[in-house]
Amino acid sequence: MLRWLPPNISEYAQGIDTLFELIYWITVVAFVLVMGTLIVFLIKYRHREGHRAEYIEGSTKLEIIWTAATTVIVFGLAMLSFPQWNNLKSAPDNPDYVVQVRGEQFNWYMIYPGPDNEIGTEDDLELENELHVPEDKLVQIILTSKDVIHSFFIPNLRLKQDALPNRFLDNIKFQAREPGTYEIPCAELCGFGHTTMVGFLHVHTQEEYDDWVKEQWPE
Amino acid sequence: MQENENISHEHDDDEQHEHAHDDNDTPQHTHEHDDDGQHEHEHHHEESFIRKYIFSLDHKMIGKQFLIYGLIMLFVGGGLALLFRWQLAYPGRPLPIIGASQQYIDEGEIVTSNDKRWDKIFESEKEELMETHFPNGVIEDKTYNMLFTMHATIMVFFVVVPILVGAFGNFLIPLMIGTRDMAFPILNMLSFWLAVLAAIVMAAGFFVPGGHAGAGWTGYAPLSVDPQWTDVGWGQNLWAISLLIQGFSSLVGSINYITTVINMRAPGMTFFRLPLVIWSLFIVAILLLLAFPVLSSALALLIFDRLAGTTFFTTTPEGGGDPLLWQHLFWFFGHPEVYILILPGMGIASELIAVNSRKPIFGYRSMVYAMIAIAFLGWIVWGHHMFQSGMRPGMGSFFMTTTMLIAVPSAIKTFNWLGTMFRGSIRFTTPMLHGIAFVSMFVIGGLSGIYMANTPVDIYIHDTYYIVAHIHYVVFGGSLFAMFGGIVFWYPKMYGKYMNDTLNKIHFWITFIAFNCTFFPMHILGVGGHMRRIANPQFYDFLQGFEGMNIFITMSAFTLGFAQLILVFNFFWSMKRGKVAEKNPWNVTTLEWEAPTPVPHGNFAQIPTVYRGPYEYSVPGEESDWLPQAQPEHAPASAGD
Ligand code: HEM
Ligand SMILES: [Cu+2]
Ligand SMILES: [Cu+2]
Numbered sequence: 072m073l074r075w076l077p078p079n080i081s082e083y084a085q086g087i088d089t090l091f092e093l094i095y096w097i098t099v100v101a102f103v104l105v106m107g108t109l110i111v112f113l114i115k116y117r118h119r120e121g122h123r124a125e126y127i128e129g130s131t132k133l134e135i136i137w138t139a140a141t142t143v144i145v146f147g148l149a150m151l152s153f154p155q156w157n158n159l160k161s162a163p164d165n166p167d168y169v170v171q172v173r174g175e176q177f178n179w180y181m182i183y184p185g186p187d188n189e190i191g192t193e194d195d196l197e198l199e200n201e202l203h204v205p206e207d208k209l210v211q212i213i214l215t216s217k218d219v220i221h222s223f224f225i226p227n228l229r230l231k232q233d234a235l236p237n238r239f240l241d242n243i244k245f246q247a248r249e250p251g252t253y254e255i256p257c258a259e260l261c262g263f264g265h266t267t268m269v270g271f272l273h274v275h276t277q278e279e280y281d282d283w284v285k286e287q288w289p290e
Numbered sequence: 291m292q293e294n295e296n297i298s299h300e301h302d303d304d305e306q307h308e309h310a311h312d313d314n315d316t317p318q319h320t321h322e323h324d325d326d327g328q329h330e331h332e333h334h335h336e337e338s339f340i341r342k343y344i345f346s347l348d349h350k351m352i353g354k355q356f357l358i359y360g361l362i363m364l365f366v367g368g369g370l371a372l373l374f375r376w377q378l379a380y381p382g383r384p385l386p387i388i389g390a391s392q393q394y395i396d397e398g399e400i401v402t403s404n405d406k407r408w409d410k411i412f413e414s415e416k417e418e419l420m421e422t423h424f425p426n427g428v429i430e431d432k433t434y435n436m437l438f439t440m441h442a443t444i445m446v447f448f449v450v451v452p453i454l455v456g457a458f459g460n461f462l463i464p465l466m467i468g469t470r471d472m473a474f475p476i477l478n479m480l481s482f483w484l485a486v487l488a489a490i491v492m493a494a495g496f497f498v499p500g501g502h503a504g505a506g507w508t509g510y511a512p513l514s515v516d517p518q519w520t521d522v523g524w525g526q527n528l529w530a531i532s533l534l535i536q537g538f539s540s541l542v543g544s545i546n547y548i549t550t551v552i553n554m555r556a557p558g559m560t561f562f563r564l565p566l567v568i569w570s571l572f573i574v575a576i577l578l579l580l581a582f583p584v585l586s587s588a589l590a591l592l593i594f595d596r597l598a599g600t601t602f603f604t605t606t607p608e609g610g611g612d613p614l615l616w617q618h619l620f621w622f623f624g625h626p627e628v629y630i631l632i633l634p635g636m637g638i639a640s641e642l643i644a645v646n647s648r649k650p651i652f653g654y655r656s657m658v659y660a661m662i663a664i665a666f667l668g669w670i671v672w673g674h675h676m677f678q679s680g681m682r683p684g685m686g687s688f689f690m691t692t693t694m695l696i697a698v699p700s701a702i703k704t705f706n707w708l709g710t711m712f713r714g715s716i717r718f719t720t721p722m723l724h725g726i727a728f729v730s731m732f733v734i735g736g737l738s739g740i741y742m743a744n745t746p747v748d749i750y751i752h753d754t755y756y757i758v759a760h761i762h763y764v765v766f767g768g769s770l771f772a773m774f775g776g777i778v779f780w781y782p783k784m785y786g787k788y789m790n791d792t793l794n795k796i797h798f799w800i801t802f803i804a805f806n807c808t809f810f811p812m813h814i815l816g817v818g819g820h821m822r823r824i825a826n827p828q829f830y831d832f833l834q835g836f837e838g839m840n841i842f843i844t845m846s847a848f849t850l851g852f853a854q855l856i857l858v859f860n861f862f863w864s865m866k867r868g869k870v871a872e873k874n875p876w877n878v879t880t881l882e883w884e885a886p887t888p889v890p891h892g893n894f895a896q897i898p899t900v901y902r903g904p905y906e907y908s909v910p911g912e913e914s915d916w917l918p919q920a921q922p923e924h925a926p927a928s929a930g931d
Binding site: 072073075076077084086087090091094097098101102105106108109112113116117118119122123124125126127128129130133134137138141142145146148149152153155156157159160161176218219220222224226227229230231232233235236237238240242253254256257258259260261262263264265266267269 | 430431432434435504505506510512513519520521604605613614647648649650651652653654655656678679680683684686687690691694695697698701702704705706708709711712713714715716717718726729730733734737738740741743744745746747749750752753754813814817818819821823824825826829830831832907908909910915
């Protein structure tokens with residue numbers, strides 16, 4: 072099942088795949104045990120002439136055992152997830168680059184701060200559906216929306232966050248490891264053009280990226 | 291307990307007299323009811339057609355009405371799904387039959403119409419319905435949104451709840467607790483006719499300019515608020531109004547169920563002698579009573595936003611509303627709602643499994659406590675639908691914890707079903723097959739829930755086909771299999787005939803296999819990142835590999851859809867042609883089988899007294915392997931032949 076995952080190029084989100092795999096194995100084992108038991112019961116205790124069911128009303132001991140076992144497993148999983156979740160959904164301390172992304176029916180607008188590193192100034196650059204970042208650098212996204220709720224989804228980075236109108240979320244960050252071009256679909260229904268709302272993440276090597284910067288802000 | 295029994299007694303006296311001239315033609319009525327002209331009429335032998343089949347006050351007839359209503363809506367909802375499944379398998383290709391368009395035949399290709407729509411958006415010219423929704427026979431993107439929105443809305447609000455709660459609740463509650471009717475027959479009738487009204491309003495939405503609602507069954511604001519974002523006008527309003535009406539219907543129904551179960555149990559029928567299906571319906575009624583008003587208020591605010599210019603769910607600098615408010619209200623209702631969808635299924639499955647294993651329910655009390663636990667915990671997990679909506683990580687962790695917690699009672703129930711089969715004497719009747727399918731499908735649905743409850747993993751699979759798979763494993767694999775099993779199981783009591791068992795078995799196997807072929811691969815799509823609610827997966831590079839799988843899913847879905855015709859054919863055919871049923875064909879202990887078949891007005895010749903719990907099968911020392919609840923100690927079986 073997990074081989075269907077698109078390649079994971081995120082430095083941060085490797086843990087998601089690990090957890091995915093862990094839960095996968097836990098659930099596969101649980102599934103096989105339960106279904107195995109069910110099938111054995113169905114065969115072994117099928118109705119046979121002259122054979123009577125046994126009158127069993129329950130067993131407090133068993134109830135306690137399986138309640139405790141499930142509780143331990145699901146809470147174990149929860150404990151493993153807390154630190155990751157906190158890490159994944161909190162704003163970065165010292166991002167190398169900051170880009171503001173605005174969802175607007177039916178495009179992603181990427182606003183680069185330019186040489187002064189500040190958004191909302193003269194030298195900002197706004198591109199449609201193009202997110203350029205250098206590899207291995209910590210990038211922070213400030214996410215917002217102009218109209219309805221969109222969802223910024225980069226499958227290869229295992230990253231997803233809803234974009235809310237008039238709110239500026241700063242909790243999105245990534246560090247991409249593989250240069251290349253990746254799709255940025257919108258994952259939240261946003262109207263009749265939702266299907267075709269897609270942007271592109273261009274991960275460059277550092278030199279390529281520097282060239283791109285020179286091209287955009289010559290002088 | 292003493293108090294409860296008193297109430298039941300009082301009630302019985304009342305009712306028995308009223309019904310006396312109905313059942314045995316002995317006019318010995320003494321109560322003031324008889325001056326009441328309406329009551330007099332209501333209990334007349336010769337009820338007019340309208341009284342009997344249309345504006346019926348009889349809980350059994352209302353139950354059957356809800357059943358037929360739900361089955362009709364099942365086909366509407368299913369048909370919509372098949373339409374958009376076509377689009378997912380063959381994006382941009384005209385629909386078969388309805389879509390055979392000249393342009394496609396001539397040119398072999400179709401231009402998409404989104405560009406044109408931009409120009410058209412504020413114009414209000416009337417166009418042909420088919421031309422707007424299916425230009426050139428192709429489902430255009432906006433229509434696609436409408437189709438899946440209405441599919442889910444209909445399935446959740448007009449199929450599963452009306453059948454599981456409306457039909458089974460109405461038919462079973464009075465019969466299984468041993469009384470003559472619901473506490474409030476007129477409210478009961480009102481509940482059904484409000485549901486019909488809601489369905490009519492909902493259907494009207496398809497025919498208004500701009501098409502029907504297209505903001506998803508979850509109707510997220512601000513998309514659902516402002517027509518400028520969707521190009522949908524009255525469709526969305528009618529959607530909201532219809533759900534408001536449906537809310538009143540549920541409210542009225544749930545008050546009735548709660549009152550009936552609390553006050554009208556037969557003598558000896560203590561709470562812990564109630565069959566599990568009655569427990570589940572009782573708990574569901576409480577959930578409906580508390581949850582639906584939250585949705586209703588949200589819908590009312592939405593209507594204000596749309597029609598009166600308020601800004602509860604939008605963010606304008608002056609307005610001060612918030613789109614997230616909608617999500618909180620919706621899911622505060624929505625999560626209890628999903629348990630409303632499954633709890634009656636759990637109850638029905640418990641009956642089917644105990645009866646056909648000829649064994650008491652394993653851990654009856656823990657089954658009840660598990661349902662109560664689910665009903666409580668269901669109120670504090672709603673945030674798990676909003677993990678990616680920007681909540682603080684701490685809140686996410688809180689909701690992850692509560693969600694994990696609610697998986698525990700679900701697991702307990704599964705283990706208890708297995709325990710019930712342990713050392714049983716299992717009969718593979720059709721209802722049992724459905725019961726087994728319920729358990730196994732619910733296991734898959736519950737396990738897939740764990741992935742999504744896990745917040746880091748949910749970041750990736752949220753809003754993908756993984757969720758779609760999960761929903762369908764619990765609601766179709768769970769609730770609908772229980773519904774099929776319940777229909778086959780209680781059909782002899784409902785209509786006094788047997789359904790054709792060969793057809794039923796064929797229906798079961800095709801449904802079971804086609805269901806898994808349809809929905810299991812959706813987990814894989816989800817793992818591949820395939821978003822839900824998109825009209826054209828082929829648009830994305832990273833989804834290119836899934837074309838074959840989408841086609842496979844669509845073909846399975848068509849098989850699944852057409853297999854349901856077998857059930858419906860059998861359902862109506864057996865009413866006329868079925869073999870006449872015995873009183874208690876499956877040898878069941880509970881009270882509904884004490885009533886004569888077909889069940890007369892007033893249900894029981896005499897209100898039964900209950901001597902024991904509902905699952906006394908294979909009791910040691912007894913000759914037969916079942917001890918009816920109403921059979922006095924040390925006396926021969928009163929029912930069965
Ligand atoms: C073991 C128990 C369960 C767990 C842990 C669980 C967990 C979840 C989670 C976390 C989500 C949100 C996923 C997301 O949107 O990212 C979800 C969605 C959903 N669940 Fe469950 N669930 C469980 C059982 C059920 C049951 C019994 C039902 C209904 C009969 C159900 C119906 C749904 C539906 C309809 C949605 C999707 C709502 C939507 O977005 O349209 N779930 N579940
Ligand atoms: Cu979108
Ligand atoms: Cu939920």
